[in-house]
Structures are given as C-alpha cells and as structure tokens.
Amino acid sequence: MILETIVTTQSAEGLAHIAPMGVHVAGDEFIVMPFKPSATLDNLLATGCAVFNHTDDVRVFAGCLTGRRDWPLSPAERVACPRLSVTLTHVELELARVEDDELRPRLYCRAIHQVQHGPFQGYNRAQFAVLEAAILASRLGRLPWSKIDAELDYLKIGLEKCAGERELQAWGWLMEKIEAERPA
Known part of the structure; x- marks a missing residue:
C-alpha cells in the first residue's frame, strides 16, 4: 500500500524540510523511496529520523510542489525533527536500514511513536x-x-x-x- 503523506525531516544543521511523498507500507515497515538527489534522502541518512504527517489540508501538498514550503511546524515528541502543526496524525520514524540504488534508494523505517491530533474524516x-x-x-x-x-x-x-x-x-x-x- 502507498500512503500519500507529508514527510518532514531535519538536516544535521537543524534545517527543517517538508516534502509530499508516497510512502510504501509493508507490514510494520514504512519505506521511503526518494529520488536522488533529495533533501529528504540526505536528511534521513544524516539524522536517522523522519515524521510522516497525515493532513487533510491539501494546500500543503500543492504548496510544497509549487515552492510554498513555509508551513508551521511543531516539535515531535521522540525524534529530533519537526512535525507539521496542521497534521491530523503524525508518525515519528526511525531509520532501520537502507537499500541503496543509483536512482531511488529504499529507506526502511519503523514507527516509534504516533499521535492523533484530530479526526480524519476522509477526502472529498x-x-x-x-x-x-x-x-x-x-x-x-x-x-x-x-x-x-x-x-x-x-x-x-x-x-x-x-x-x-x-x-x-x-x-x-x-x-x-x-x-x-x-x-x-
């Protein structure tokens, strides 16, 4: 299954990055497959963590693809990268293993914490x-x-x-x- 989500990461220097991404879910693994080059890839490899943000505000998806990446962020609870403030649910992830590829590596992550901030009523x-x-x-x-x-x-x-x-x-x-x- 592929979930359309917003992935937040942070560089080793502390710069937050927000990116829409289809994340593969296989059992209890979350597989992030960014194309090279990618800030999400660099950040996840550098810090070993990411946050998946499930939001019904589709402006975040469209905004990130059109250069509008300045969305309010809040600290995550157990990982050293932020979460979206407008998220309904966020899942804090830890990098477990990497399968490198010259175009699109696979970053296998495991959930270490999940919080529901509001109900998801579905997409219209x-x-x-x-x-x-x-x-x-x-x-x-x-x-x-x-x-x-x-x-x-x-x-x-x-x-x-x-x-x-x-x-x-x-x-x-x-x-x-x-x-x-x-x-x-």
Missing part, C-alpha cells in the same frame, strides 16, 4: 483531485502532455462539484506550475 472529491493533480505536477518531465491534460480534465469534475476555498487555492497553485512548464 476536490481534495482527491488536488492530490492527484499534485502527483501529475511532480511528474511533468516524465509523462506525456496528452495524459496530463486528459487526467486534469477528469479531475476538474470533482473539483468543481466539491471544492472549498483551500482546494481552489491549491488547484490554482498547481495549474500555474503546470502551465509555466508546458512546452510552447
């Missing part, structure tokens, strides 16, 4: 649309534009039916990024 169709559009925006150089356009057209249906102010803002950020990178 607009939130789902933003998450999927964020994934598309993260793959602009790897997917054909015809596929991106077709998927965005479909995702707009749910967005138009269910979006609130936060979802519309996030969608707008993603559309700006996509249009800025579209070939002429």
